[in-house]
Structure formats: C-alpha cells, structure tokens
Amino acid sequence: MEKELRLMKGNEAIAEAAIRAGTDGYFGYPITPQSEVLEYLMAEKPHERTGMVVLQAESEVAAINMVYGGAGCGKKIMTSSSSPGISLKQEGITYIAGAELPCLILNVVRGGPGLGTIQPAQSDYFQATKGGGHGDYHLIVLAPSSVQEMADFVELAYDLAFKYRNPAMILSDGAIGQMMEKVWLKPQKERSKEAPAWATTGKTPDRERNIITSLDLDSNKQEQFNIKLQDKYREMKEKEVRYEEFQCDDAEYLLVAYGTSARVCQKAIQLAREEGIKAGLLRPITLFPFPTKEIRRMADQVKGMLSVEMSAGQMVEDVRLAVNGKVPVEHFGRMGGIVTNAEEVVESLKTKIIGG
Amino acid sequence: MAENISPKTIIKPENLVHKRSSVLTDNTMHYCPGCGHGTAHNVLAEVIEEMDIQQDTIGVTPVGCSVLMYNYMNLDMQEAAHGRAPALATAIKRLLPEKYVFTYQGDGDLAAIGTAETIHSCNRGENILIIFINNGIYGMTGGQMAPTTLEGMKSSTSPYGRDKQMMGNPLKMTDIVATLPGTYYVTRQSVHKPANVRKTKKAIRKAFEYQKLNKGTCFIEIVSNCPSGWKMTPVESNKWMEENMFPFYPLGDFKVPEDK
Ligand SMILES: Cc1ncc(C[n+]2csc(CCOP(=O)(O)OP(=O)(O)O)c2C)c(N)n1
Ligand code: SF4
Numbered sequence: 055m056e057k058e059l060r061l062m063k064g065n066e067a068i069a070e071a072a073i074r075a076g077t078d079g080y081f082g083y084p085i086t087p088q089s090e091v092l093e094y095l096m097a098e099k100p101h102e103r104t105g106m107v108v109l110q111a112e113s114e115v116a117a118i119n120m121v122y123g124g125a126g127c128g129k130k131i132m133t134s135s136s137s138p139g140i141s142l143k144q145e146g147i148t149y150i151a152g153a154e155l156p157c158l159i160l161n162v163v164r165g166g167p168g169l170g171t172i173q174p175a176q177s178d179y180f181q182a183t184k185g186g187g188h189g190d191y192h193l194i195v196l197a198p199s200s201v202q203e204m205a206d207f208v209e210l211a212y213d214l215a216f217k218y219r220n221p222a223m224i225l226s227d228g229a230i231g232q233m234m235e236k237v238w239l240k241p242q243k244e245r246s247k248e249a250p251a252w253a254t255t256g257k258t259p260d261r262e263r264n265i266i267t268s269l270d271l272d273s274n275k276q277e278q279f280n281i282k283l284q285d286k287y288r289e290m291k292e293k294e295v296r297y298e299e300f301q302c303d304d305a306e307y308l309l310v311a312y313g314t315s316a317r318v319c320q321k322a323i324q325l326a327r328e329e330g331i332k333a334g335l336l337r338p339i340t341l342f343p344f345p346t347k348e349i350r351r352m353a354d355q356v357k358g359m360l361s362v363e364m365s366a367g368q369m370v371e372d373v374r375l376a377v378n379g380k381v382p383v384e385h386f387g388r389m390g391g392i393v394t395n396a397e398e399v400v401e402s403l404k405t406k407i408i409g410g
Numbered sequence: 411m412a413e414n415i416s417p418k419t420i421i422k423p424e425n426l427v428h429k430r431s432s433v434l435t436d437n438t439m440h441y442c443p444g445c446g447h448g449t450a451h452n453v454l455a456e457v458i459e460e461m462d463i464q465q466d467t468i469g470v471t472p473v474g475c476s477v478l479m480y481n482y483m484n485l486d487m488q489e490a491a492h493g494r495a496p497a498l499a500t501a502i503k504r505l506l507p508e509k510y511v512f513t514y515q516g517d518g519d520l521a522a523i524g525t526a527e528t529i530h531s532c533n534r535g536e537n538i539l540i541i542f543i544n545n546g547i548y549g550m551t552g553g554q555m556a557p558t559t560l561e562g563m564k565s566s567t568s569p570y571g572r573d574k575q576m577m578g579n580p581l582k583m584t585d586i587v588a589t590l591p592g593t594y595y596v597t598r599q600s601v602h603k604p605a606n607v608r609k610t611k612k613a614i615r616k617a618f619e620y621q622k623l624n625k626g627t628c629f630i631e632i633v634s635n636c637p638s639g640w641k642m643t644p645v646e647s648n649k650w651m652e653e654n655m656f657p658f659y660p661l662g663d664f665k666v667p668e669d670k
Contacts, residue, residue, distance in 0.1 A: 078505055079501060079504065079505055081501065107501075107504045107505055109500070109501075109504065111497070111530075112526055112527070112530035113526060115494070115497075115526070115527075116494070116497040116500075116526065116527055116530065117497075119490065119491060119494035119497035119498055119501075119527070120497045120498065120500055120501035121501070122488070122490070122491075122494075122497075122498055122501075123470070123488060123490075123497065123498030123499060123500065123501035123502045123505075124501035124502065124504075124505050126488045126498070126502070127468075127501075127502055127505050127506055129505050131501070145491055146491060146494070149490075149491045153488075153489075254468050254486035254487065254488055254502070255468075255486065255506065255509075256464075256465045256466045256467060256468060256486055256506075256509055257464060257465060257467075257484065257485055257486045258465050259465070263435075263480075263483075263484055263485055263486050263487070264486045264487075265480045265486070265487055265488075265489070266487070266488040266489065267480065267488070267489035268489070269477065269478075269489055
C-alpha cells in the first residue's frame, strides 16, 4: 500500500496508521468517543491485509492484559479506550511498565469524573503523565493536535516504546478522535518477523528461558530495579522531549497548551496580536517527558504564562514547576466536555496575566 | 549380601526408575511439605518433556502460591496479574498460533478475581490449556476463604466455617465451563496418589494433543490440598480432601471429544 492522502476521522486515521505501521495485535473494548478504532479495524480485516490480530475483549481489563501477553512475545501491540476504560486498564498498565514491555495505548479523553460525559476533555493529564496505576513509573506520553498527528504518532510511539521497553500512550481527546481532516498515510510497513531477545517465544536450547514478570520479592533487587526504571525516565527526559513553538520569537506572554487546546490557542494568539498583545504558544508534544527546560527558558523572555487545558488545571502544575516562580503562571480551561474557545482564552490572558 | 549394596552399586542407568524432568530447573521449590503444587508442576514438566515440546511451549503463571512457577519450569513464561492469565494466554496463542500455551491458576485467581477472563476465554474457545488448582482456599495470602471453600469449611475469613447464607455458595467453575461451546475437553483430576498422578498426566497430554487440532479450550481442574491453610499434616490433608472435597468436586471427565 502506497503513501496516500485521505479524509478521515482521527480515530480512523490512527487505526489505519496502526495497520500500516505493522502492528501485530490490537485488543480493545467499545467506548465513546473512540469506538471507531475497533470498528474500523474490524471492517478493514487487517488479518487479510497483514496478518494483524484484532480482538474485541470482554472488558478493558482483559484487553490490557491481552496487550501484556502479546507484548511479552515481543510483538507490536496496541489498545485504545476512553477515560473510564483507561481507568480500568490501570492495573494492567502498571504491570506492563513493571515488566518493561513496549506497547501503544490510545486514550481518546472524555470528560469525567465517573461516567462523566462523552464530550472531549483533557482531564486525564495527571493519570497519563504521573503514572496512573500504583508504583513509581511513567508512560511515554504523546499528545497529537491533528488527525495527521494521530496517524504519525503511531510509529513514533512504537519506536520510543521499543527503544526504552516502556509502554507509550497517545493522549488524544474526543475532538481530535471525532473530527475529520486530510491525512497523509504512510506506505504499508511489513510486520516484523524477528522477536527481541527478551521475548517469550519458546525456550530454545541455545538460550536461557525468558521470563516476563514484574515481581521480585527481594527488596534490594526491587530497589535496584526501581533505580533502573528511574534512570530510564531520566534518559527520556534528556533525549526525547518534543514540542512545537508558535510565534514565540517576540512573545511577551506565553500560552502553554497541547492537543485540541493548542489549536484553539493558535487562533487566540492571532486575536491577541490583532489587539497588540504579543502572545506565543509552546505546545508540548511529549507530555512525558515534559519540555521543562524549554518552558524555563521562556520564563526568561516572557512576562507571564497561561496554561490552557480542558480541565481544572493539571498541566499548569508542571508549567509552574518549570518556571519556579520566575513569572506568574495561571490556568484557564473549560470542563465537563466543553471545548474552550479562542475569545475566552484572550480574555483570560488579559484578566489573569496581563491585568494581574 | 547387605554390605554389597551401596549408592555406587545402585546408581546405574539400568536401575533408573525416575529422574527429574529436564523441563524443571534445579531451583528448590518453595511450596510447603505435602502441597500438591509441586506434584502438579512435575507432572506438567514430564508431559512437556515426553512430548518434546519445550521449545514450543509458553506458560502463564497466576498470582497465588504458584506465582513463582517460572522459577521451576525451564520454559519461557509470563507472570500475569491476579486472575488475568487467560487474557495473556489468549493473546500469546493468537499471535503465536503454532506454540502450545497453558495457564496454571489457583481457585482464587481463576474462580474469583479472574472469573470473567476464565469464562470468556473458554467461551471464545481459545486454543489454550487452563490448569486449575482447586485447593478450596487462598494459600498464598494465609488461608482466606476462596470461592471454592466448602460449606462449613473453616478459613481465616470464615473462622466459624463457611455460612452459605452469609458468604454465598461454593462455586463449581469446571461444571460451568463444561457447558460452554468453546471448551473441547474438560476434566477434574487430582495428584494425591500415584494412580491419580498417572491420570492427570494422561489428561495433560491429551490436552496438548488437542491443542494441536485447534478445537477449543482444554480445561483441567486438579483438586488439591493446602496443608498449611487447612492447618493439617500432609497425610491428614489428603484424607480430608478425599472425604470432603471429592464428594462435592467429584473426579472424572466432564467433556470428552466424541471423535477421539
Ligand atoms: C489485585 C490483587 N488482589 C489481591 C491480591 C492478593 N492475593 C495474592 S494471591 C491471592 C489468592 C491466591 O489464592 P489461589 O488463587 O487460590 O492460589 P493458592 O495460593 O491457593 O495456590 C490473593 C488474594 C493480589 N496479589 N492482587
Ligand atoms: S500455602 Fe497451601 S497452597 Fe501454598 S504452598 Fe503451602 S500448602 Fe501449598
């Protein structure tokens, strides 16, 4: 299959990109606003296209544990869900992190808490970037802000996940999952025929048995393992930070936003500049590792920052940590499934930062 | 004559009647004396050795006393979260369909926290072998009540005996999975006596042979003991098992392929 330009929903684009990236297995359970991922895969019969396994599991709990099993065989495995389902997956995710297995988890975030709403939100930032399940671990978290990035981040997520033997999450939201945009799809990649050395593929006489586990009852060894994990996260922070700047060169005020909010902020910057307010945008692409240094650098340039998120203010804590009191940092965002608009953002910038 | 018998004169290839399976590692098992887990591991290892499928077998261990089974089996293995082994096995088998895949699970793991995974894997007819060790108690966490604990049976969370009104009825998972169209071979065995060990061995061998045919899930319950949790000597526990567990969990086949 050749490179191709199509008009697709974010959820469909990521499903098609997953097939083309050579995904070996997908395990999921329906939930709005991401069910199109599983629906698209079932309709496409990837088993016939590439041999990819697709299965609707009995729950998100089962699905994430199927991911564990498949990933333990060294395969490229993906699952997707939305907020309530991602909460259910947390047990499996911490086991996957503890067993150091690579995989791709998509969260098309909707408003919470509880059953909440099916409309878009960004209120799962803490859960995604701080661990989510029990124990000291992190996911690699990528935040797409377009249908194109939904597609493109599949391969990036797999590359990082396999490089670090760590689960990767694409943290999207209901708006990007549901909206249709033009998307360039990459040519079909062949599914890998080789398994990594650590994978459980059957013990051959030429090697020791491979064990996939997150258990070590010896506290000293468990501490050593935790130190190793932390080293891994430190290396990610040094090497894997990705972000995008928009009109930052002359900016006096900085908006920090990811995903759907970053798109709203681009419009807000245009409106602000029409009023003579020199605003710029820093869009974190990796939420973990977070662009701490880059935001710290901007604190030397701007007079204040506004973290724009569709939540009560979660990423704002990381922005504040980066800025460390140098300039004022405030949060603005709508909740409960309401997408913030550009006028509100400019208004908030004026009242919370410029006037403040 | 007696003075001629020494280890030197006895240890000869022609005198060898039993040896440690090559599918077991040299690690010392941590199980309590008289516990059925060790025997069940041994039987499984022997079948894998005899069938010469070590290279093609992937096992999934549960959370329970047998969580460290991967230390004893010389196999590629994955350790699952509590109750989730059949979900792992589902994916492993679907991604590596030419491999033999088994789970090994206790009654808390399989019949309480993992009920959904058990039922749905069996109902989908995943081509895996599920080995279910039913000792009527949570061994690992110190002898709490399991879904399989018998009526009136004492445990640390049913200290006056299981009261059906208050704590519900003991669950017969094997009976349930036998009714599902996805299961191909369902049987209940034990490993407390040599004759039973031989039967269990046969059952495991059949299950692996059926797995090759891709006909569905094979499910082997092994009714077993937990001397520590039951607070009995190994000998007492086996006697108690025969007198109390077997009447409620009778040994025998539930579902046998007709064409075999
Ligand atoms: C999510 C979760 N809940 C509870 C536990 C604690 N736990 C460990 S083993 C176990 C029960 C094991 O009993 P069983 O499956 O019957 O196996 P046995 O130890 O008797 O062989 C429990 C409740 C856990 N590890 N994880
Ligand atoms: S606690 Fe019970 S099940 Fe666990 S090893 Fe001891 S006897 Fe066996």
